[in-house]
Amino acid sequence: MEKFSAAGEKDITRAIVSEFAKQFQEYVESDCIIIGAGPSGLMAGRNLARTGKKVLIVERNNYLGGGFWIGGYLMNKVTVRHPAERVLDELGIPYQAVSEGLFVADGPHACSKLIAAACDSGVKFANMTVFEDLVLREDGRVCGAVINWTPVAALPREITCVDPVAIESAIVIDATGHDAQVVKKLEERGLFQTKGYGAMWVERSEDLIIEHTGEVHPGLIVAGMAVSTTYGLPRMGPTFGAMLLSGEMAAEVAAEKLQERLTV
Amino acid sequence: MRIALYDEGADEALNIAEVAGYLAQLVGVETELRGSPFAPDLPAERVSDYARRIAQTKIREITKKSPPGQEPLPAEIEYEKRRILGRTKAFGVPYDGLKLQRLFCELIPGEELGPEFVHIIFTNRLFATWDEGDKRYHLRTSLYAVPCLISTSGLVEAPAKPREYYLAKQQYERLGKDPLELKERFRGSFLDYGDRRLTEVAKGYAMQAVFYALTGEPFCQDKGCRLYNAHWQEEMLFAQLGSEYEFCPRHAEVLRNWRENDAERGD
Numbered sequence: 254m255e256k257f258s259a260a261g262e263k264d265i266t267r268a269i270v271s272e273f274a275k276q277f278q279e280y281v282e283s284d285c286i287i288i289g290a291g292p293s294g295l296m297a298g299r300n301l302a303r304t305g306k307k308v309l310i311v312e313r314n315n316y317l318g319g320g321f322w323i324g325g326y327l328m329n330k331v332t333v334r335h336p337a338e339r340v341l342d343e344l345g346i347p348y349q350a351v352s353e354g355l356f357v358a359d360g361p362h363a364c365s366k367l368i369a370a371a372c373d374s375g376v377k378f379a380n381m382t383v384f385e386d387l388v389l390r391e392d393g394r395v396c397g398a399v400i401n402w403t404p405v406a407a408l409p410r411e412i413t414c415v416d417p418v419a420i421e422s423a424i425v426i427d428a429t430g431h432d433a434q435v436v437k438k439l440e441e442r443g444l445f446q447t448k449g450y451g452a453m454w455v456e457r458s459e460d461l462i463i464e465h466t467g468e469v470h471p472g473l474i475v476a477g478m479a480v481s482t483t484y485g486l487p488r489m490g491p492t493f494g495a496m497l498l499s500g501e502m503a504a505e506v507a508a509e510k511l512q513e514r515l516t517v
Numbered sequence: 518m519r520i521a522l523y524d525e526g527a528d529e530a531l532n533i534a535e536v537a538g539y540l541a542q543l544v545g546v547e548t549e550l551r552g553s554p555f556a557p558d559l560p561a562e563r564v565s566d567y568a569r570r571i572a573q574t575k576i577r578e579i580t581k582k583s584p585p586g587q588e589p590l591p592a593e594i595e596y597e598k599r600r601i602l603g604r605t606k607a608f609g610v611p612y613d614g615l616k617l618q619r620l621f622c623e624l625i626p627g628e629e630l631g632p633e634f635v636h637i638i639f640t641n642r643l644f645a646t647w648d649e650g651d652k653r654y655h656l657r658t659s660l661y662a663v664p665c666l667i668s669t670s671g672l673v674e675a676p677a678k679p680r681e682y683y684l685a686k687q688q689y690e691r692l693g694k695d696p697l698e699l700k701e702r703f704r705g706s707f708l709d710y711g712d713r714r715l716t717e718v719a720k721g722y723a724m725q726a727v728f729y730a731l732t733g734e735p736f737c738q739d740k741g742c743r744l745y746n747a748h749w750q751e752e753m754l755f756a757q758l759g760s761e762y763e764f765c766p767r768h769a770e771v772l773r774n775w776r777e778n779d780a781e782r783g784d
Contacts (some may be wrong), residue, residue, distance in 0.1 A: 461610065
């Protein structure tokens with residue numbers, strides 16, 4: 254059997270620290286910070302990074318993928334409705350048709366492929382990291398996020414009085430799901446008001462989620478289920494097509510906005 | 518009398534030409550298919566203005582009467598622009614029906630606002646009206662005024678589905694299962710999106726619009742009459758599809774008399 258190389262504990266620690274520090278230093282400033290590594294955030298990150306943009310995804314959990322690992326009722330089969338199977342094809346995720354326009358895939362396979370696609374395209378991640386607040390310019394434009402370690406935020410303040418740090422970007426995408434945490438921070442500051450809950454009659458409207466994906470405030474784009482909270486749209490059911498397509502749309506809008514900044 | 522029918526993003530299962538043919542035959546008047554109520558050459562600034570004003574009529578909370586002049590978000594206006602221009606038919610948010618109807622009234626040519634015209638707009642937009650009695654909005658299938666609005670989504674969502682459906686739906690939601698699966702279990706007992714029965718049902722609602730123009734009263738108390746104002750899907754399907762007669766004797770006579778008088782007038 255071939256022997257493992259003789260690198261010691263200190264070498265391993267140095268490798269971790271130096272590579273982490275190097276990446277962190279580099280991504281203190283990026284083109285786009287995405288809050289939330291669920292399907293819409295990963296999709297947005299993957300597509301934007303493919304255009305050569307510098308993208309950092311902030312995720313409060315250790316694991317990436319959000320709810321994309323499992324479908325409803327803790328069962329690990331995920332469904333998408335036409336036309337979102339196009340994304341499954343694009344990512345090389347195997348699936349089968351269960352009825353006209355409805356497709357099912359293995360959650361672990363689908364989610365890991367999406368994460369890998371984001372990584373392959375150049376997206377970097379700050380996992381175990383919570384979004385605490387927005388960074389705003391004097392003109393009210395969103396230009397970054399205030400973040401901290403998840404364990405710090407989870408402990409009582411008297412034990413862990415650890416200040417957060419701020420990172421900057423030209424664009425921030427809120428992909429935090431129904432919590433719409435980033436949009437809610439704007440609301441706390443009186444810069445935005447999410448719309449109510451008028452849409453309770455319809456079970457879901459995935460089309461409306463895509464239609465409303467876009468910039469909600471200068472520098473802030475909303476994607477995925479956060480769109481539903483922001484605009485008071487019907488909730489999405491346990492099918493993931495709209496989240497993937499909303500992520501695609503968010504990347505398109507972000508690319509346009511970044512281009513505008515270059516040309517203005 | 519002339520009847521103009523419009524398509525403002527109605528469900529694709531609705532055959533408006535067939536509804537027009539039915540009205541022409543039954544009422545004996547000229548009917549006209551006009552497509553979208555928004556003129557194709559509407560200037561961009563008017564598209565923006567209508568889009569903003571339509572977005573202002575959205576209902577934010579069903580238990581709070583929408584205040585006038587609420588400011589929509591840019592994405593809401595952009596979405597309405599795309600709807601006006603026929604680039605999307607996505608739906609799901611409810612609008613204040615009376616405000617929406619007043620807005621659509623502006624789209625009707627001024628010389629056609631008199632009683633000799635019936636304008637019927639089929640749309641897939643959901644709309645509701647405020648009830649001062651229980652202080653909440655109630656979803657509607659149709660609104661009868663100038664113009665009349667008939668919502669194909671309202672025909673699916675407004676009349677209540679069977680009680681067992683709602684009980685099963687609660688169970689599904691508690692289990693985290695997709696309530697859409699329930700539609701298979703209850704198939705046929707209520708109208709659904711893309712339903713092949715939609716055109717036949719819509720004919721009865723179009724006749725309610727005609728009776729509103731003829732008599733000022735679109736509804737009938739008879740549960741077997743197409744003019745019955747159904748609150749349950751079962752009632753709606755019976756009145757429009759299951760009843761042995763289309764119109765009750767009283768309304769059949771009103772229609773017969775009107776046709777005879779119309780022939781005498783030589784209109």
